[in-house]
Amino acid sequence: MNINKSIGCEVTTCKYHAKDQQYCSLDNIMVVQHHNNAQTVEATDCGSFENDNK
Template sequence: MHTNSSIGCNVTECKYHAGSKNLCTLDHIDVVKHTQKADTVECTDCGSFVKS
């Protein structure tokens, strides 16, 4: 399995989680915001998340 050491991830419920490593298997991710202006970390999420 290809892992991307530049993208850390501990969301084991994601289809793209690297299993025993806390890494992502995607080449890039999309970070999205929930508000017009992202002022806090809670305003953003990984838009590439897919439930496994």
């Protein structure tokens, strides 16, 4: 598995989590917003998340 040390991640349930280290394995991610004018961390998410259905 490739590890992208430019993208830290602690979401171990994500398909793209590097598993043995707290990084993402994707080359890039898409950050998405839930509101037209995102003002808080809670108003955004990693749109590249996919559940790792183990």
